[in-house]
Amino acid sequence: MYRISHLVSLGSLCIGLVGCSWLPEVRLPSASAPAASIRLESEPSGAEAKTSLGPTCRTPCTLDITTANEFTVTFSLAGYVPQDVRVTTTLTGDPREGRVTKFDPDPVYAQLEQAPTTKKGSVQKSQTPSPPKQ
Numbered sequence: 677m678y679r680i681s682h683l684v685s686l687g688s689l690c691i692g693l694v695g696c697s698w699l700p701e702v703r704l705p706s707a708s709a710p711a712a713s714i715r716l717e718s719e720p721s722g723a724e725a726k727t728s729l730g731p732t733c734r735t736p737c738t739l740d741i742t743t744a745n746e747f748t749v750t751f752s753l754a755g756y757v758p759q760d761v762r763v764t765t766t767l768t769g770d771p772r773e774g775r776v777t778k779f780d781p782d783p784v785y786a787q788l789e790q791a792p793t794t795k796k797g798s799v800q801k802s803q804t805p806s807p808p809k810q
Contacts, residue, residue: 709744709767710775715783716749723753723788735786744777751786759786 716725718735726732728748731739735751744765752758766778 709742709765709777711740711742712777712779713738714741714763714779716751717783718751718753718786718788720753720756720788723751723756723786725784725786726750726752741777741779749784749786751788753788755791756788757791759788761786 715738716733716735718725721735723735724732725735725737725739726749727739727741728750729741729743731741733739741747744767746762746764749761749763750758751761761781761784763782763784764780766780767775768778769776
């Protein structure tokens with residue numbers, strides 16, 4: 677009798693597992709960060725703003741970012757020294773009702789400095805010192 681009830685229980689379990697595919701999808705709170713918009717600005721405007729996550733735009737612009745990790749935005753413009761700005765993220769809100777991603781700083785702003793020029797008036801391309809003359 678024990679064997680028969682044990683087999684019936686196993687059969688019910690198998691039917692129950694197969695039957696799970698008929699149930700609607702249940703969404704559990706996600707550990708990943710929701711997408712959030714971040715504003716990127718520079719002076720002068722028109723700089724390429726590239727995140728260490730991949731997305732790129734020309735300032736002033738807004739990007740949708742999906743991460744809970746710190747990242748970097750590199751601002752570059754011909755004739756100016758590139759500038760990196762570190763951005764931290766914070767997840768706020770109840771995970772059961774939906775999290776919100778906050779960035780610091782937001783907006784991300786870079787004040788670009790003109791690149792040093794040579795005596796001829798052209799922009800110096802390398803910051804590496806030249807080897808001593810002999």
